[in-house]
Amino acid sequence: MIVIFRVDTSAQIGRGHITRCVTLAIALKEKGAEIVFICRKNPEFPYKLFKDKDFNLSLLPAYTNKLIDKESWLGVEELVDAEQTVEKIGTIKPDWLIVDHYGIGYEWESLLKEHVKKLFVIDDYVSRKHNCDLFLNQNHLDDISNELNENILSENTTKLLGPQYVLLDKIYCEHKFSKSINNSKRILLYLGTDPDNITGQILARLLQPEFSDLKIDIVLGGCNPFENEIRKQAESNPLIYIHDVLPDLCQLMKQADLSIGAGGATTWERMFMGVPSLIICTADNQLLTCEALYKEGLIEYAGHVNDIDIEDVVKCLKRMIDNVAHLRSLSNKGQKMVDGLGVERITDMLLSA
Numbered sequence: 001m002i003v004i005f006r007v008d009t010s011a012q013i014g015r016g017h018i019t020r021c022v023t024l025a026i027a028l029k030e031k032g033a034e035i036v037f038i039c040r041k042n043p044e045f046p047y048k049l050f051k052d053k054d055f056n057l058s059l060l061p062a063y064t065n066k067l068i069d070k071e072s073w074l075g076v077e078e079l080v081d082a083e084q085t086v087e088k089i090g091t092i093k094p095d096w097l098i099v100d101h102y103g104i105g106y107e108w109e110s111l112l113k114e115h116v117k118k119l120f121v122i123d124d125y126v127s128r129k130h131n132c133d134l135f136l137n138q139n140h141l142d143d144i145s146n147e148l149n150e151n152i153l154s155e156n157t158t159k160l161l162g163p164q165y166v167l168l169d170k171i172y173c174e175h176k177f178s179k180s181i182n183n184s185k186r187i188l189l190y191l192g193t194d195p196d197n198i199t200g201q202i203l204a205r206l207l208q209p210e211f212s213d214l215k216i217d218i219v220l221g222g223c224n225p226f227e228n229e230i231r232k233q234a235e236s237n238p239l240i241y242i243h244d245v246l247p248d249l250c251q252l253m254k255q256a257d258l259s260i261g262a263g264g265a266t267t268w269e270r271m272f273m274g275v276p277s278l279i280i281c282t283a284d285n286q287l288l289t290c291e292a293l294y295k296e297g298l299i300e301y302a303g304h305v306n307d308i309d310i311e312d313v314v315k316c317l318k319r320m321i322d323n324v325a326h327l328r329s330l331s332n333k334g335q336k337m338v339d340g341l342g343v344e345r346i347t348d349m350l351l352s353a
Helices: 016-030 078-089 106-115 198-206 227-234 250-255 266-272 284-295 310-321 324-337 342-352
Strands: 002-007 034-040 056-060 096-100 118-122 134-137 158-161 186-190 215-219 240-243 258-262 277-281 300-304
Touching: 002 016, 016 034, 016 096, 016 118, 016 342, 034 078, 056 078, 078 106, 096 106, 106 118, 134 342, 158 342, 186 198, 186 250, 198 215, 198 227, 198 310, 215 250, 227 240, 258 266, 258 310, 266 277, 266 284, 266 324, 277 284, 277 310, 284 300, 300 310
Parallel strands: 002 034, 002 096, 034 056, 096 118, 118 134, 134 158, 186 215, 186 258, 215 240, 258 277, 277 300
Antiparallel strands: none
């Protein structure tokens, strides 16, 4: 079986899309599939992510347009990208083409369908029209099946909806344990690339005497533009630990009593590992999921990054620190929501199709 992934990554796009695709690719490779990644070249491309993995990596020319919003994230016109992708595929007609890209939609997919046997689309939105055989939205919404109306997907499209299909790195599955929260003294702070330096703003408040007994693990995203400033803030406090980009956050999540994080892919990792979370929505595609998780009492929610007040974030954090019973409740609910079998379910489906 030949499986081709079309996915990109950059400072604007983030690492979540390519990371979950690599997770799925590893599982397919272990089952005997031949894996090809088609990605657009850019200065921030994470070559290390592909180190020691037996994948074929085929790079498209560097993008020519600015990556302003998700519609422009291809970096070129959609038709141009489709033609370049067809050229990369050649005449092999793969069994599956898997697309995880907000810049790719119905027209691109319609052009590519004749060059592949089957098309699988991964998307976090419920409003974008697609032409595919298999569709995945792993987010938890109030009623995602109703949100996906008849104009978005064909009635012939198989839909995989909800956290039971979360593409969770197997390192987490291998280290799942029953979280025991007896205090609230260690906090994990990770907000991805964080172009607004919310990390630095929160850290400035946590350096005040009222939080002097906290241990804080801060993970800096690979393209964090404020890395030097944050390191300087932390250097005088021996209870603050700065971590560079890590292959996974498994060990840090094991240690953490609670976490401040973004509403993307790490949300599911934290829930699986039983880490209670105060979430900041850092991208529009996270908004509905954050609101739904908060409504059901699965997270604490600070709001969208464009609207939050740091003092409100800190007040919410203090309430969490002072209520260990609530932290235990969030931990238990999270582990019940995400069982870690999503990759296995999807792999079996792709191989049997």
